[in-house]
Amino acid sequence: MKLTYTLVVNGAVYGSQSARSAYQFAEALIAKGHTLVSVFFYQDGVSNGSALTVPANDEFDLTKAWQKLSEMHAVRLETCVAAALRRGVVSQGEATQHGLSQHNLATGFSQAGLGSLAEAMLTQDRVVQF
Template sequence: MSLRYSLVVNGGVYGSQSARNAYCFANALIERGHTLVSVFFYQDGVTNGNSLTVPANDEFDLVAAWQTLAHDHDVRLETCVAASLRRGVVGKAEAQLHQLDGTNLADDFTQAGLGALAEALLTQDRVVQF
């Protein structure tokens, strides 16, 4: 039986295994025929959407991996807008609203409110938090 999933990622892009474990879990879901609808990045997890992250040559590029996953499997990547702004991850709309000079939200990521997380909780078969 195929299920619809959403993930919640609270761990930063680097510094803990949380986000990498979520990414591996996401791929396992898809390989087993399930549908991954969205990944909601919250708290330090919003750093997964920072386009200015530059890992060392011998490290896994988790931001690029999330982007590829989203592109290849039509997965929504949503960063909590409030948590993002507190951590300096800024999309175009927020930069304009707050009159900031630049943006650094990675392609394929969007900024969303907690309503997007609430919708996932109500509409997906499973929501798994990392």
């Protein structure tokens, strides 16, 4: 039986295992034939959507991995807009709205409100939090 999933990632892109575990889980569920509809990055997890992370040469580039996963499997990557703004992860639209001269939301990521997460909780078969 194929199921639809949304993942909620609360852990920062680096400094905890949470986001990497979520990515590995995402790969595994897709490999098993399930559908990953979206990944909602919340709290410190919004750092996964920053275009300004530069891991060391011998480290896994998790932001690029999320982008590739999204491109290959049509997965929505959503950062909580309120949590992202508090942590300096800003889309072009939010930068304009708030009079900021720059933005840094990585390509393939979008900013969304908690309503998007609530909708996913109502419409997906499974919501898994990391």
